[in-house]
Amino acid sequence: MTVVDWLLDADPSMRRLVQRDLLGVTPEPRALVERTGWGARLLALAGPDGLWDGGACFPFSFTFSEPGQPWTATLHTLQTLQILGLDPMSDSAQRIIGLIAAHGRWEHDGQRYFDGEVEPCINGRTIEAGAYFGVSVGPLVERVLGEQLADGGWNCYPSPRSSFDTTLCVLDGLLAFERATGGSEEVREARRRGEEYLLARELFRRLSTGEVVSPGYLSFAFPYYWHYDVLRALDYFRQAGGFDPRMAAAVEVVRSKRQPDGTWLLDRIHPGRVFFDFEEAGRPSRWNTLRAMRVLDWARSSAVGDLG
Known part of the structure; x- marks a missing residue:
């Protein structure tokens, strides 16, 4: 069985x-x-109000006493369904989105779901979901544009310095918004500045010293939720457009993690409550293998020189 055969022998x-x-x-x-x-399993787990586990970002029952962040609430489940490729115009999707718009409220201050809340990392993912499922999120886009920092990125916490994690969440949202609506020059410029923030750091290094910002950025998880890693970043750039030579070191990180059998492992699972596991940590991962293979194919076809 080839790697592609193995990938095809899987969930639809x-x-x-x-x-x-x-x-x-x-x-x-x-x-x-x-x-x-x-x-189908995830759709079946939605409540009568359209919410998953009774909450927007956190389950209704969450008391902040359990390990990790629970991933069963609406924000994370919608993101997963997008990644799975749920038809946004299907009856099931539109019914759920209508219910979320009517009943979803953020834990922060009871804001309506598609109005977003105060953290750019959450709002970027809400923009992405809204754009994907055909909800008008223009005012939320305007909000995150006004929160872009001087270095080009975004941060969920008050700081003059941006966060890799938050920046990529916002970039994902802005790209989805552009694709759904055509965007604007203001949105495109904001996205270019955010991309430059990551590219200037080769997608994983400190600008000041060149050191790796976090070992976790070189460790590939799925689902990734709000967490950053270089595979997720490269997959964003694959969708966004052309290859930049400053991505080469990140591409090499991905290439170097290919196993002798041609697969990539699930390096880790972000801790927290889930409805079910997609894969087992430390074992060959179809999700990481698919994403790595398409990133390397794109890099080879886009870049000058051999990137393996």
């Missing part, structure tokens, strides 16, 4: 992405994500 959401991104063929119908496998 995975098969569709392999067909589209690696094989370049017409993928199976999106309806399969809604009806079977991981997508």
